Amino acid sequence: MSLLRILFDSNPRFALHLPVHGRGEALPPRLKDLLHRQPGCWDLPELPEIGGPLDVDGAVAESQALFAARMGVDCCWFGVNGATGLLQAALLAMAAPGEAVLLPRNAHRSLIGACELGGMLPVFLPVPFDEDRGHPGAMTADGLSRSLEALPDLCCRLAAAVLVHPTYHGYAAEIAPLVDRLHARGLPVLVDEAHGSHLAFAPGMGLPPSSLTTGADLVVHSLHKSAPGLAQTAVLWQRSTRISSTSVRLSLQRLQSSSPSALLLASCEATLDWMLSTQWIRILQRRLEQARRLHECLDRHGVPLHESDDPLRLILNTAAVGVSGLEADTWFMNRGVIAELPEPLCLTLCLGFARHRGLAARLRHLWPLFIKEQGRPSLAAVAAPPLDSVQVAELSPSSVAHRPSLELPLHQCADRIAAEMICPYPPGIPLLVPGERIDHLRVQWLQLQHRRWPEQVPGMVKVLA
Ligand SMILES: Cc1ncc(COP(=O)(O)O)c(C=O)c1O
Known part of the structure; x- marks a missing residue:
């Protein structure tokens, strides 16, 4: 099926995935108005009155300055290449080639990409791993303190975290x-x-604080x-005064398109403006209440859930009924419930900001059928990875990139360097980063992961020749 055919398909299904506007329903009203205009009228270049995220004049610059002021921060830049593009630009602004950066083990792959682009050496900090859920949890302050005490002497300057x-x-x-503990170590x-x-x-909605307000x-x-x-x-x-806005700007300039989409920039403006409105507060409150009621309702009807600090993420514990989240995803997708994140032990749904009328009834109806058709004895937990200490990549990902490599089955990779x-x-x-030395325990853990999700974790790995 072609992409266009899929996009034209208006089959109303439960869109419980990213992006979280629920197939357009929850887009900011001003953006919806714009999209109702003549198709393409919004596809403009960086005309003088529009400018771009790095210009000092023009509507985009004015908007960014306004939002920085409204949020009480120094600078704001819109991005049209995802969080990926901005994370990479930010990290490249914080560390120079040959310097080291602290990354949590649950860092997104874009940050490894930044290390590769910028010649930085990643130093990995452990995060807790929940064996019953089969995925990492969030870093704790005590855990970080232990990691900082255990930091080995590095061959280069540690620049950022x-x-x-x-x-x-x-x-x-x-x-x-x-953030305080890292600042106390002098790290931005x-x-x-x-x-x-x-x-x-x-x-005041009982959600965890944003790091924007915590320094x-x-x-x-x-x-x-x-x-x-x-x-x-x-x-x-x-x-911050620890990082200069000039270095961020230069870094963004290196990575961002010289023709950013005016539609996407308008979406940035409309979204932030909408989220700062009083209507947004009411909508968010309603969505949080609906999400909490959905959790309670499913709980009452025996649907096993894992708790999260964000009510808008619904984590189905499919392992409790003997089914992997990957199999469950296919089963639910065939019945019109499109989830976001299938994993070996669970399936995560992103409720987002659309209303999803009838979702509780649909899930209550489907769950007993799911158990009847797919249910088995519960699945075993996933052992924690051998990543519970601070680990420094032996080589930087950039120095590995162009070296000769060979592909080996996992069991032959012990004591090799990942390429x-x-x-x-x-x-x-x-689960493995280029430049890391693979020890026996890591081989065993990767083999286990390969058995749990073979399509995602290959049985062969490229290592340095
Ligand atoms: C924690 C985290 N950071 C960054 C990203 C990258 O975001 P984007 O896909 O918008 O580039 C992702 C994407 O899944 C993510 O999960």
Whole structure:
């Protein structure tokens, strides 16, 4: 089927995936108005009155300055290449080639890409792993303190640190003390808040705090994963004297398109403006209440769920009824429930900001059928990876990129250096990074992962020759 045929297909299904505007329903009203105009009228170049994210004049520059002021930060840049583009630009602004950066083990693969582009050496900090859920949790302040005490002597300067808050599943990190502890070590902090944009626009709603209010130097928000904008839109905020806005600007210039889409830039503006309105507060409150009621209702009807700090993420514990999240995803998709994140032990649905009328009834109806057709004894937990200590990549990903490599079955990879990334997507969290030495325990764990999701974790890996 062609892409266009799929996009023309208006089959009304439960869109519980990213982007979280629910097939357009929750897009900001001003953006919907724009999209109702003559198709293409919004597809304009950087005309003098429009400009772009890096210009000092023009509507985009004015908008960015206005939002920076409204959010009480120093600078704001719109992004049209996802959180990926902004995270990479931000990290490249913080560290020079040959320097090291602290990355949590649950860092998104875009940050490894940044290390490769910028010749930085990643130093990995452990994060908790939940064996019953089979995925990482959020970093704790005590865990970070232990990691910082255990940091080995590095062959190069440690320039910056990155945190993820909240995680894909909505698990919140102890963000304020984490940022404080890294600052106390003299490190500027970039927070990947791709899944937590709404936290900064939810005063008094009982959600975890946004890192924008807890002292982070740079924060990246995805405006389509946790805000109701179009896919690919994102925003980078700066509140810091530790990083110069000139270096961020230069870094953005290196990576961003010289023809950013006016539609996507308009989506950034409309989304932030909408989230700062009083109507948004009411909508978000309603969505959170509906989400909490949905969790309670499913719980009452015996649907096993895992808890999250974000009510808008619904994590079905499919392992409890003996089914992997990957099989469950296919089963539910065939019945019109399109989830976001299938994993070996669970299936995560993103409720987002659309209304999803009838979802509780649909899930209550489907769950007993699902158990009847697919149910088996519960699945075994996934053992935690052998990544519970600070680990420094032996080589930087950039120095591995052009070296001769060979592909070997996993069991022959022990004591070799990885020449490629192993990274199930979603969630885009690497299980192995180029430049890391693979020990026996890692081989065993990767073999286990390969058995759990063979399509995502290959049985052959490229290693340095
Ligand atoms: C934590 C996290 N950061 C960054 C990204 C990249 O975002 P985007 O796909 O908008 O580039 C993702 C994507 O899944 C993510 O999960």
